[in-house]
Amino acid sequence: MSNPEFVVKGARWRGENVDVLVAEGRILELRPTGNYMYTGAQKIPAGGALLLPALTDCHVHLRDPGFEYKEDIVSGLGAAAQGGFANIMCMANTRPTNDEAAVTRMMLEKARRAWKNGPRLFPVAALTRGLAGTELTELAEMRGAGCVAASNDGLPVRSSELFRRGVEYAADAGMIVIDHCEDPDMAPGAGVNEGEVSSRLGLKGQPVAAEAMQVVRDILLAEYLGLPIHIAHVSCRQAVELLAWAKGRGVPVTAETCPHYLLLTDEAVHSYDTAAKVSPPLRTQDDVLAVRQALRDGVIDILVTDHAPHAAHEKEVPFCEAPNGISGLDTALPLTMRMVDEGILDMETALRAWCHRPAEIFGLPVCAFNRDDPADFVLYDPGAPWELTPERMRSKGKNTPFMGQTLPGRVNALFVDGVRIV
DSSP states (O other): OOSOSEEEEEEEETTEEEEEEEETTEEEEEEEOOSOOOTTOEEEEOTTOEEEEOEEEEEEOOOTTTOTTTOOHHHHHHHHHHHTEEEEEEOSOSSSOSOSHHHHHHHHHHHHHHOTTOSEEEEEEESBGGGOSSSBOOHHHHHHHTOOEEEOTTSOOSOHHHHHHHHHHHHHTTOEEEEOOOOTTSOTTOOSBTTHHHHHHTOOOBOHHHHHHHHHHHHHHHHHHTOOEEEOSOOSHHHHHHHHHHHHTTOOEEEEEOHHHHHOOGGGGTTOOGGGOOSSOOOOHHHHHHHHHHHHHTSSOEEOOOBOOOOHHHHSSOGGGSOOOBOOTTTHHHHHHHHHHTTSSOHHHHHIIIIIHHHHHHTOOOOOSOTTOBOOEEEEETTOOEEOOGGGOOSSOOOOTTTTOEESOEEEEEEETTEEOO
16 A cells, blocks of 8 residues: 555644545555645545544444334434544344344444445444343354444343353453443432432432442452453542542453533533433532543543434423433534533543544544554534534434534544545
């Protein structure tokens, strides 16, 4: 591989103007912009847009099969493409549940037919059959069909013995278990933090202890077994303090959080706003500050959207009856760039959390702009603010507390394996 097939000219990378040389779907070279001829290569002007590695989202609900009225693989990957994502890991809470290889293969085939050049879909296997928490699935078979991790998603396994066996079995199959940490007896799925706001609204809330106690269990098992466990959507100070303690001891535990836990507090539900009802619930300002610091310090490894689309009629009901979830694929990158602009995160933390660390944990493709890296990258225009409206979202799910806000920029182009998707 010596001559570029195409060149993206004049992109901004780490404060410099660069050209991106691509051949055979791989990065050939990143060089300072100059008067190079690039004979025979297609020239794509970047117009000064920011150059970023394409993002990876390790926690997405695509609702397909079974709940296509909320989202399907076609629309969900469309939202991912518009959001700048090259890799998507989708959870198993479908109907039928993704607990058999045939379901996995069907999902992958649908993705290939609709988006043959990407974004890439990586299914997550159900840890237990039907997510019922009583019988482990055939994880080796699921791995062979294309699953990259296992999870019981929003229904944490009550039995610590069964969960332990699941972690061991997943490791033997070459997979990591992703665990939704929530005590199943402490207001599961309440959607609001137990505290001042829940008391004011007269709602039954979930205490932070419900999350922290399950984090403790997973840390102790990971240390005892010497096997990795990944903690989903961390939301509170107690959880990050426990994770910091565990990592200080060398426990093989990793963790994620979401943009909404960095930007919103439980005050977002003050008017019974079901768009801000999520599991685990939005917490207090003290928790937000702790989670931000944990992400900056690397105690929390990655960012995910926990993209959870719902139909409008499902959210337009009394708070206690509404399902949990925020639709996040369309907004994740602009919200992250807002946090960079405001000094909440620096760019290196954002790139680690959305690009490099997810690939390390789950063994997925990533572009670091080194020679022969996959040509997965984004051109992002930070000078193109836009108002978030339902019509501008590619996802079927319009359930987001950020609706109506002005977001600071947009994706101009997404390349996956050197093919322009957006």
